Amino acid sequence: MSTVKPPHRPGRALVPVPRHTAIMLRPADLRRPTRRRLRAWLANAAKLTTSLRTLAINAVVIVGIAVLVAGVWTQIKPRMLVEPVQLPSVLLKDGYKEDGVQRILAGKLESIEQTAFGTVPAPIGRNIDADTRQPDLTIPDTGVSLGQIVQSLRELIKRDQYVTSEIIGSGQMLTFHVTVLDPAQRLLSDDGEAQPPDRLDALITDGAQRALKLGNPYMYASWLSAKERDTCYADPTQCGFPLSGEAYQGIVDNGPSDPFAKWALLALSKIDEDRGDFDLEAEKTKELVNADPAFSWAWYNLGVALTELGCTEQSARAFETALRYDDKTEANYNAAGRRLLDVAARDAANAPDLLRSAVDDFTHALELKPHYQEALINLGLARFAQFAARDAQRASDGTQPVDREAAQALDDAQSTLERAVRLDEAHAARALLGLASVAWAQNRTSDAEQLAHLAHARSDSDPFCSQPFATTLREARGCIVSQPMKRVVTRDATYSGLLLTGGDGQRATRGSTLPSTTLPLRVCAVKFPPESPLTGIAWSGVPAPLMQALP
Known part of the structure; x- marks a missing residue:
């Protein structure tokens, strides 16, 4: 046999390996790969x-x-900056300083806006500051200060307003001249009535009001409405709202280009509510939601109007829609839950689910505002309604064993209503009446009678409870409202007068007495989003225990 030799590769010598010769490796040779891996790691x-x-x-x-x-x-939030007030020599001689009067003017402007905020559903205003140099901060290694950045952004964005003012006059009479430079670089000026020097505070107050009127007409109208609302609530015959109504209407007349137009129309709907013209409130708010379906505050006011007009299911759906678009406001949860109680009282088949939803709504409201007395009262009444529903079901089934869930609901109702009373006894009539229902269910007849008497006495002692205002408004005050007051509403052409007829037949005159009009049934016809949770509910009767649970 011939032997096959391996192929020879040019450039490489063939080195024979002796047979039976072992290849010996040193320890250092074994460590080299490990070291390489370690260095790589x-x-x-x-x-x-x-x-x-x-x-x-x-x-x-x-x-x-x-x-x-x-x-x-x-x-760089919008601000109204008040510059130092130029003073005449007569005031300078008396020791007044320009920066001192500047701070007084800024303080009065801030006070006026704080009053206006009480009627504004959202903080639509400007921070009011005296235009003074604030502490600054230099950014290291840049040579640029934070104040320079802020000022540059302000000049670029143009969101600030500047109030310049001057007191003009001699020693006899003084006039406050005010000028506002708005973000559009327009100069708006106004002069007030002359005042003697001893009425300097009144002169500055008037100047602050006119500065706000020039700089933010909506907040000025809201300040007027806050004052007129206090007058209305103290005397229902003085609910014309002539000044604020005219101011709001002027903003609405500016059209959609005015960013405050929809808020002004919403405010007018609230004025209609306070005047008892609920059909007009419904028409205004329906106009608002048609233009902006996500306007939650318009849905809320529409719910109030529909409640007063007897459109119970529609009002519940309006409040549910308001809640869908704004789930951060406790009033939306409270109103939605309260109307669910009304619907549950008319729908025995769906009452358990509706009551659970109502309890959830009141619970959410209290999470947002723990000391919300009205929501506490409503939660207590909802828990009692759950007890009453289960107790009625147990009685109809003929079963006698104690229902633990019903007992727990009754205990929760009692503790919740007692907590509401402790929060504010002066406005706890509804809570006291709810506790009377609890005592009756616990067979404490004497306590129930005493609590019921105390509840009605507390409600009757508050003059506001007997006035023909909205049911929702009176319930918020803790009043016992068995049913909306029947009323006849007439409207004059100047938007200033109404005639109301209360439930007791007593006539309360507000303005002219033109022939009364019939409330249109079309106000209950509202187009709701298709996802409304109350769509398709059919009322099957009024369970008496639930009606008794809603004082």
Whole structure:
């Protein structure tokens, strides 16, 4: 046999390996691959550490920039800046300082806006500050200060208003001249009536009112409505709202281009509510929701109007819609739950589910505002209604064992209503009447009678409870409202007068007495979003225990 030799590769010598010769490896030869792997691992770890350090530094820088941007942004909220007030020599001689009067004017403007905020459903206003130099902060290694950045952004965005004013006159009479430079760089000026020097405070107050009227007509109208609403609630014959009604109407007449037009129309609907013209309130709010279906406050006011007009299911759906578009406002939860109680009282088949939803709504309202007395009262009444429903079911089934869920509901109702009374006894008539129902269910007849007597006495002692205002408004005051007051509403052409006939037949005159009109049934016809949870509910009767549970 011939032997096949391996192919010869040019450039490489063939070295024969002797037979039976072992290849000997030293320990150092075994460690070399391990060292190489270790060095590679250390190199990768160093790269990873460097990357993590870079990421950490970048994160710190990003957080720092975010904090800086947030700080700058908080500084560029719309403001009304009051500049020093120029004073005549007669006041300077008496020791008055321009910056001192400036601070007085800024304080009065802020006080007026705070009053207006009581009637504004959302904080639509400006921060009012005296235009003085604020503490500044220099950004390291840049030579640029935070104040310079803020000022540059302000000049770019143009959101501030500047109030310049001057007191003009001699020693006999003084006039307050005020000028407002708005964000559009328009100069708006107004002069007030002359006042003697001894009425300087009244002169500055009048100047503050006119400055707000020039700078923010909506907040000025809201301030007027707050004053007129106090007058109306104290005397229902004085509910014309002539000044604020005219001011709001002027804003509405500006048309959709005015960002406050829809808020002004909403405010007019609230005036209609206070005047008892609920059909007109419904028409205004339906106009608002048709134009802006997500306008939650319009849905809320529509719910109030529909409640007063007897459109119970529709009002519940209106409040549910308001809640869908704004789930951060406790009033929406409370109103939605309250109307669910009404619907549950008319729908025995769906009452358990409706009552559970109502309890959830009141609970959410209290999470947002823990000391919300009206929501506490409504929660207690809802828990009692759950007890009454289960107790009625147990009686109809002929079963006698104690229902633990019913007992727990009754205990919860009692503790919740007692807590509501402790919050404010002066406005706890509804809570006391609810406790009377609890005592009756516990067979404490004497306590029930005493609590019921005390509840009605407390409600009767509040003059507001006997006035023909909205049911929702009187319930918020803790009044016992068995049913909406029947009334006849007449309207004159000047938007200033109504005639109301209360449930007792006593006539309360508000303005002219034109022939009365019939409330149109079409106000109950409202187009709701298709996802309304109350769609398709059919009322199957009024369970008496539930009606008794809703004082």
